[in-house]
Amino acid sequence: MRTMRATLGAVALLMAALLAGCSSAASGPAKVSGEDIPDKPESGTFTMGIEPWLGYGAWWIAQDKKMFADQGLDTKITNFSEDAQINAALASGKIDSANIATHTAMKMIESGIPITAVLLEDQSEAADAIVANKRITSVAQLKGQQVAYEEGTTSEILLSYALKKNGMSLTDIKKVPMPAANVGAALLAGKVDVGVTYEPYLSDVKAKGKADLLFTAGEDPGLVSDVLVVRNDVIKEKPGQVLAMLKTWDQASGYLSEHPEEGQAIIAKNVGASPESLKSAFDGVKIYTLSESAELMQGSFAKTTVGDVSTAAKDAGILTKPVTAEQFLSDSFVKAATK
Structure with missing residues (x-):
């Protein structure tokens, strides 16, 4: 288990075990247009899985500053310490969404898990x-x-x-x-x-x-990156909640930009380290704002970087065949959240 970012490890075996409970025909990004996304979130709790990686830090800031409630959300964050746990919870429907590495999302798609990446969260630059x-x-x-x-x-x-x-x-x-x-x-x-x-x-x-x-x-910016993925059935049933989650990310990432010292302290606490020990890590990771994410998801990330990640993952034996942006990425929500 990677202590600071999800790894694939036993993902292939895990997915094979879980496929019996998932419809591979439903794999690929959920189709939703901007006019079908309500401005206000639906009632009920939105559940999200997270691991102790600082690239997901905006969510901890949102939790600490009660920003989910600001967007009308009742969000439950579940912490996981191993990639196998969070992937199993997502695939089995125990959580609505998860923060995972881009190539992990690709492996899920290849395995027939019906999820969609709705937000590019971060990329490693020198970390x-x-x-x-x-x-x-x-x-x-x-x-x-x-x-x-x-x-x-x-x-x-x-x-x-x-x-x-x-x-x-x-x-x-x-x-x-x-x-x-x-x-x-x-x-x-x-x-x-x-x-x-x-x-x-x-x-x-x-x-x-x-x-x-x-x-x-x-x-190659984005080669090592993370995305927020949401189960396709959740996107169809609760698109307003998904939109509100992205608006929350926008609020929290903006807070981090304006108050870096306090924001990093909140993130470090949730990662289980001191801000001082993570200084180089913070310097080596780019946490995207919503507008930056939207630009990349409609531009170079979708058109170039996803292909690079797919090729590298296939060459490494992580994927058995290429996975394209069209198979798992949707920019509908970032467009709606930034308009």
Whole structure:
């Protein structure tokens, strides 16, 4: 389990087990037009799953500042510590929505889980990276090298993308599977020359001065990113609640921009760390405002980045076939929320 972001791990097996209770014919984004989305939320509770990743931080600010109520919502946030738990809860209908990595959403679509991504929440810019000792100065030098990383995660997505960009694939390196939390220690101990990990572990490696960043997620903005997904039946039954959730995100992300110190303190508390220990992580993650999300979902994220994520996930063996933006992404709600 990744301590700070959901991973795929056993997603494939989990999805196979859950498909008996889901209609694969219903997979793909829910079709809804702006005129079909009411301005006010429907009655009842909207349930959302979340894990301790700071990219989801706007939701904790909304909870702390009672912003859900401002939008007429009764929202229940359920905390999960493992990706398998949150994916199972979403697929089985125990929660209405979940905050997950983009490639996890793609895997759900491939597995026939009927969900739609309605909001691009964040992207890693320098919080996920390939790090190497001083002897290795370019990705081109990775051929034949031992590379430590956690398989089935955003680390594998990033590594696969970087290798392909340099004319290689995962078969050109010597894989050293290990938890991302252990990669830095292995690198510093000289057990491997190259590793892929993320914050806060990156800061520990950089602080020792024995390794440098070789390639970051920011090389392709959105390659390592997260989305809010909602079950298709919920979108059809409660579109007003979904719209109100996005308006809440807008309010909370705006608060974070205007009050970064207080906002980061709220997020750090919910992640289970101090603001000081997460400084580099905050610097390396871009949390989108609603307008930024809307622009990207109608532009480069949908047209280019989704394809890059899909290709990297397929090359890494996470997906068995490409998944397109048209299969899981809907900009209807961000359009309605920003008009």
